[in-house]
Amino acid sequence: MSANALTPGIAAGRLRSDDLQQNFADLHPPMGQHEAQVAADRCYFCHDAPCVTACPTAIDIPLFIRQIATGTPEAAAKTILSQNILGGMCARVCPTETLCEQACVRETAEGKPVRIGQLQRHATDILQAKAGHPFSRAAPTGRRIAVVGAGPAGLACAHRLAMKGHDVVVFDARPKAGGLNEYGIASYKSTDDFAQAEVNWLLGIGGISVQNGQALGRDITLAQLQAQYDAVFLGIGLGGVNALGADGDDKQNVLDAVDFIADLRQASDMATLPIGRDVVVIGGGMTAIDAAVQAKLLGALNVTLVYRRGRARMNASPFEQDLAASKGVRIITNATPVQVLGNGAVREIEFAYTDDTLTPTGDTFRLAADQVFKAIGQTLAGSGLPDTDKGKIATVGAGRTSIAGVWAGGDCATGGDDLTVTAVAQGRDAAEDIHATLTAEG
Amino acid sequence: MADLTSNFVGIKSPNPFWLASAPPTDKEYNVRRAFEAGWGGVVWKTLGEDGPPVVNVNGPRYGAIWGADRRLLGLNNIELITDRPLHVNLQEIKSVKRDYPDRAMIVSLMVPCVEEAWKAILPLVEETGADGVELNFGCPHGMSERGMGSAVGQVPEYIEMVTRWVKQNTRMPCIVKLTPNITDIRKPAAAAKAGGADAVSLINTINSITSVNLDLFAPEPTIDGKGAHGGYCGPAVKPIALNMVAEIARSADLRGLPISGIGGVTTWRDAAEYLAMGAGNVQVCTAAMTYGFKIVQEMISGLSDYLDSKDMHSPAELIGRAVPNTSDWQHLNLNYISKAKINQDLCISCGRCYAACEDTSHQAIAMSDDRVFTVKDDECVACNLCVNVCPVENCITMEQMAPGTTDPRTGKLVEADYGNWTTHPNNPNRVAAE
Numbered sequence: 037m038s039a040n041a042l043t044p045g046i047a048a049g050r051l052r053s054d055d056l057q058q059n060f061a062d063l064h065p066p067m068g069q070h071e072a073q074v075a076a077d078r079c080y081f082c083h084d085a086p087c088v089t090a091c092p093t094a095i096d097i098p099l100f101i102r103q104i105a106t107g108t109p110e111a112a113a114k115t116i117l118s119q120n121i122l123g124g125m126c127a128r129v130c131p132t133e134t135l136c137e138q139a140c141v142r143e144t145a146e147g148k149p150v151r152i153g154q155l156q157r158h159a160t161d162i163l164q165a166k167a168g169h170p171f172s173r174a175a176p177t178g179r180r181i182a183v184v185g186a187g188p189a190g191l192a193c194a195h196r197l198a199m200k201g202h203d204v205v206v207f208d209a210r211p212k213a214g215g216l217n218e219y220g221i222a223s224y225k226s227t228d229d230f231a232q233a234e235v236n237w238l239l240g241i242g243g244i245s246v247q248n249g250q251a252l253g254r255d256i257t258l259a260q261l262q263a264q265y266d267a268v269f270l271g272i273g274l275g276g277v278n279a280l281g282a283d284g285d286d287k288q289n290v291l292d293a294v295d296f297i298a299d300l301r302q303a304s305d306m307a308t309l310p311i312g313r314d315v316v317v318i319g320g321g322m323t324a325i326d327a328a329v330q331a332k333l334l335g336a337l338n339v340t341l342v343y344r345r346g347r348a349r350m351n352a353s354p355f356e357q358d359l360a361a362s363k364g365v366r367i368i369t370n371a372t373p374v375q376v377l378g379n380g381a382v383r384e385i386e387f388a389y390t391d392d393t394l395t396p397t398g399d400t401f402r403l404a405a406d407q408v409f410k411a412i413g414q415t416l417a418g419s420g421l422p423d424t425d426k427g428k429i430a431t432v433g434a435g436r437t438s439i440a441g442v443w444a445g446g447d448c449a450t451g452g453d454d455l456t457v458t459a460v461a462q463g464r465d466a467a468e469d470i471h472a473t474l475t476a477e478g
Numbered sequence: 479m480a481d482l483t484s485n486f487v488g489i490k491s492p493n494p495f496w497l498a499s500a501p502p503t504d505k506e507y508n509v510r511r512a513f514e515a516g517w518g519g520v521v522w523k524t525l526g527e528d529g530p531p532v533v534n535v536n537g538p539r540y541g542a543i544w545g546a547d548r549r550l551l552g553l554n555n556i557e558l559i560t561d562r563p564l565h566v567n568l569q570e571i572k573s574v575k576r577d578y579p580d581r582a583m584i585v586s587l588m589v590p591c592v593e594e595a596w597k598a599i600l601p602l603v604e605e606t607g608a609d610g611v612e613l614n615f616g617c618p619h620g621m622s623e624r625g626m627g628s629a630v631g632q633v634p635e636y637i638e639m640v641t642r643w644v645k646q647n648t649r650m651p652c653i654v655k656l657t658p659n660i661t662d663i664r665k666p667a668a669a670a671k672a673g674g675a676d677a678v679s680l681i682n683t684i685n686s687i688t689s690v691n692l693d694l695f696a697p698e699p700t701i702d703g704k705g706a707h708g709g710y711c712g713p714a715v716k717p718i719a720l721n722m723v724a725e726i727a728r729s730a731d732l733r734g735l736p737i738s739g740i741g742g743v744t745t746w747r748d749a750a751e752y753l754a755m756g757a758g759n760v761q762v763c764t765a766a767m768t769y770g771f772k773i774v775q776e777m778i779s780g781l782s783d784y785l786d787s788k789d790m791h792s793p794a795e796l797i798g799r800a801v802p803n804t805s806d807w808q809h810l811n812l813n814y815i816s817k818a819k820i821n822q823d824l825c826i827s828c829g830r831c832y833a834a835c836e837d838t839s840h841q842a843i844a845m846s847d848d849r850v851f852t853v854k855d856d857e858c859v860a861c862n863l864c865v866n867v868c869p870v871e872n873c874i875t876m877e878q879m880a881p882g883t884t885d886p887r888t889g890k891l892v893e894a895d896y897g898n899w900t901t902h903p904n905n906p907n908r909v910a911a912e
Binding site: 070073074077078080081082083084085086141142144145 | 869
């Protein structure tokens, strides 16, 4: 007999496949043509628009929306992609409710912003469904640049460098390019293998070769790259995961949320993924929400997300918190794990209530747990890297590191939030700086 | 509650909302539905002389322009007068009028410019029990190529002549429908009056090409690769029609000539504006063609509530109220000075007022680093553009400067007295002030 939500322990196939398919379908289905026209018409075409200021990549949002409204979505897409080459993914994963849409004057006026993210997706989907690539390369410069990490920062950097006429080699430790776009985003935000389709589209500019399975420190070294290339860009993300630091956290089925999320993205059949009846996720950011929601969507009966501080301090936006609640995830705040209990594998986890300064109140409680997913932050991994600051590669200006000829951007580098869109901006700007530096050298 | 009963040139109807001569009034089935929905009257779609009826194109007859969310703003048509046999229309008119004796039944007519043609058709219309006739001197397409419709309406002498024939050959009230495709609407109106018309109705449709198909390189609506100009109507034409109504209403020569207002009436508010501008009633077409006959219920409740709010008991008290205030530019008070004022509590900081003023007007709005927009009184000429482009109603208002204060733009005292261009020192043709 097949498993269901009540099946004790960890089991695969708790839901029927059509339920799974529905659960993991596009979170925001694409807009239809008329819907997009109506949504676009709501844009006031603000002067020096606040939404543009709020966008880390400074996309000219009023212009692209006007281009949609006037029936030229491909021109709109080009406006978007000229600032943000991963505008398609950003349209899906950006926390627009805290960026452009929060700044939208219609949010101020009515609490209903122009649906900028969805409109961006509308335009980029139309352009990327067409054959060809909208940007072309400048005359070859003869320069070769190494990009380490094929995530949003590395890809944005590589594309901009290729546009400038440089040849780029992108090294990535994983079997597929895309970084967190491919391995680190909830499945319902990137359906139909969009991350790979976007990478392939991006590479359509030419001049970029991707070498997968090449990890810095294992297969290649920074010194080698510096010797062989005219410049190096590091977009290696945060490869380490913070430990729980509670007694018994080495028990079986105490897992990293990022691995769970990656497994979900790489699974060809969700019904094969085992999930506990009782699942506890620890953390308060997007990774925690993505893990908790997807645990529920896989058919877990009880999913509890526990965060050590109050709601207001959670990194996950109110939209994401509401999404989790709507899927049936219970959110408990002000509680810190103190003990993982179980004979070999986790069976229960004990929490202490803590106030916002993390001082325990003295009260504890226990939650049944077949699986515990840790989502309490990632750390920079690797040795021989440029100087760091607060656990990240220290940068000045457009991603310049302590080592001449080495730039860095994205989650591994200082500056900005750990967002896809921020990584794109940093990769793009570093590319411009690399180009300017190499050109100045003559 | 206000009594909406209307008496227009002796024709009574339970409300001042009539359906204009157009596709909605082409046959019994539609007109019965209109009366059931509450319309006060109809002008039956134009009848031609007896014989083989006209034919219409078999491709698209309408073209349109749209606003947001495909809201229809303007409609263009190339339909001709009724393409059904005369006797069928007459039988149906008689049948409907018999069943709805309290509703106004006007019959629109268009026959060749010979007296015999009018002598022939008028008795047939009288026999139906209809309340009046409307002479279609306005249709700008198709029929005008045959010397009728606007081809008559563009020649005041023809208008007068035909109107006189009609008045001589029927006891029915005669409304002359005017074309806007002329330079001075007062001339055809005067001709109608001279011919003995009981009223004029205006406007008929405006010559128009709504759009060009950029794949076919042909005007819309396109029939087999070709298009022809049509007649434009709908909300987009209201400002043009209102001006023409005003021109007649405030003309000394035409004062008192009853007007049936037509052109883009879509809501009760549009209707009320026409009445205030001197129309005795209104005729509606495009709004009904867009939303169906039920809209009249909103028009009835809206006009009634408005009249109540103004302590008016009937539309008659509203008719013409705006006419004395409709003047010429030269009589506007140049000593009236106002300044734009931005309500910071309502402002959503979109900056459209700034872009409009800075790029295209008087550089009279300041923008701070934190997006606070304020009016520079020493630059503001009170043009009202900021008010018009602001997406928030009442966020920007025009505030009158009190007499005795100094206008920071000119450094001059605001005068309490009225003063206009006719006596202004810069006017080379000024008349001496008394």
